[in-house]
Amino acid sequence: MAQPKPINVVIVGVGLVGERVVHQLDTQNLRKIFQINSLYTSKKCIKVSKDDTNYTSTSLINELKSTSASTNQDGLKGILEYILDPICLPRPAIVIDCTSNQDLANLYPEILASSSPIHLVTPNKKAFSGLESLNQAIDQVSNKTHNLVFKESTVGAGLPIMSTLRELVVTGDEVLKIEGVFSGTMSYLFNQFSQPNIRTGTKFSEVVAEAKSKGYTEPHPADDLNGSDVARKLCILARNLSTPVSLPEGYQSVPTQSLVPNQLSTVQDPFEFMNRLPNFDDEFERLKDQAFQEGCVLRFVGIIDLTSNPNGELKAGLEKYPFSHPFATLSGSDNIISFSTKRYSPNPLIIQGAGAGADVTAMGVVGDMIKVAERTLGYNI
């Protein structure tokens, strides 16, 4: 069998995760398959000549960082024009979206509508957890053109969550319940704040401050505490069930308990937010004590329960778990996701591990790229 054509790769949003993708692709094996074509940040870009076989991932990243800031003046419009032009981006191609940009997500149907093979791999949740109309448009275009969309890293980063759900669905298992700690930040906060068998004295606001200083939270911690990240992941899972749950407004249709106190909901300044957060410690302390007296810890979880309601019940919020429960003995900022199904019951299938971080997120992306290469070009990697 002749060596298949290399796949041309565009990475949009070369930040922490995008950089790791570039580095992970820089192995002897993967360089034969993936030819980096161009790299974009929000302001800069570089194009790589296909005759340039001497680049290294480090040289590319350095070139991107040192290039003139004006090379991507047209922004998304310029990127889209470039991507859709098979002379600029020869086919077959993969577009990697490592941004968290809604506007780029809105362009997926247009990219996938291309009649020449151009596939999409992304850890960006926006396209799949927003309006149902966008998610459906992506599915419809992809089914029509056979351009593939892979999104393992949108839930649990490199953990095999999406692929496991898919395997359960395509082999005809029946999902009964999906339950888990889906946010690395929420995991860290509550693993510190509420521990089995130990009545810690640390206040909730202190744990948030510590997480913020370690860089575990968004720049404004309210963006983690509002629970929307968990709601987005639940939405993605719910739309990939054999009978998808209808969520017209996406993550905004998921009932979500925000941990941002009402009085702080309009505070835009993170410093003011952190200064005023201790005023609400007593309420968190009360919830923790109540759980402790029941032999439980508090965890911020997402739940899709398909047993209680014909349309399925989704919710994101605080729940109590006994000290011996796998969710209670979690540590660090690990994710843990349990699938209860017709086959996996009474004991669920559980996957646990780091669900955030540049290297594991990039691993999910590169794993997806390899699947695209195997699926579309017959590579056996």
Next chain:
Amino acid sequence: MAQPKPINVVIVGVGLVGERVVHQLDTQNLRKIFQINSLYTSKKCIKVSKDDTNYTSTSLINELKSTSASTNQDGLKGILEYILDPICLPRPAIVIDCTSNQDLANLYPEILASSSPIHLVTPNKKAFSGLESLNQAIDQVSNKTHNLVFKESTVGAGLPIMSTLRELVVTGDEVLKIEGVFSGTMSYLFNQFSQPNIRTGTKFSEVVAEAKSKGYTEPHPADDLNGSDVARKLCILARNLSTPVSLPEGYQSVPTQSLVPNQLSTVQDPFEFMNRLPNFDDEFERLKDQAFQEGCVLRFVGIIDLTSNPNGELKAGLEKYPFSHPFATLSGSDNIISFSTKRYSPNPLIIQGAGAGADVTAMGVVGDMIKVAERTLGYNI
């Protein structure tokens, strides 16, 4: 895109697992892709005409059970001749080996050497955990002909163990340690016998007798207690690392602690074995008490440690784990496998759930079949 040709499927060894495979393939979606061509047991077989579109999985299984016992007189030789003849088994084809037969495993290179597309999916561990020469021959032939071999169900049944290891390897992660409870039988025995925080009074032989009566053990429980099943799984994992561990004699090269008392090692009769097992309860009790005093439980685990020795250290045997360790809070006959890697450390990636049983094993097989269909024929299932 025109509908690709259906894939012709032969299932050899239609016992508990094979039957579930036939049933799982009987969905509207999968019937368009997979055309059952023939079903074999050790004594019987049926051939399905490709024009027969009215069969159901139940009608096929019933036909196989009620057919004359003399239809597969030639045994494996007859099966091989049939498989290798593209008129009998039109290409593309998938051979499903649901036996645990070493002789059939030895024929894999011959099957895969076929110049027309014929792929192999199996939960049979024998080919990959025996002699290194056989395992290498399979790899070499498969690389040459591009006929695929998928074996997810050889380790942890339907749990995503092999696919996760592969994803870590191909994306360039570095595996440091793989550790787990790999045997459903051993899991059940020690989850019952040695529990966190509770000093159970049950004797080891009583737990074995209970497991046997529930059908959780092999007909002769020594076949579980000798640890060879765990050694085989370790061998398969070790051979799929980025730098495979050399195990010339396969699972027999893995240092394995047998729980069969020396004095019973030659007892062929399971009834005699079970009658004499209580004589050795004191030793198991002593080990359990010792662990308990250290705040630990006993678990029969497999370990591949690549940090301690340049060639890697493999072992299967009893180890102690603290009451709070994920291995200690396991229940039922669940498997649990942890991957410590450069990316997944200090906290490992953990996968847990039923690692045995007909339906979940069949799910691993059908999942692999779908991957073959997607990889070779461009299906998007």
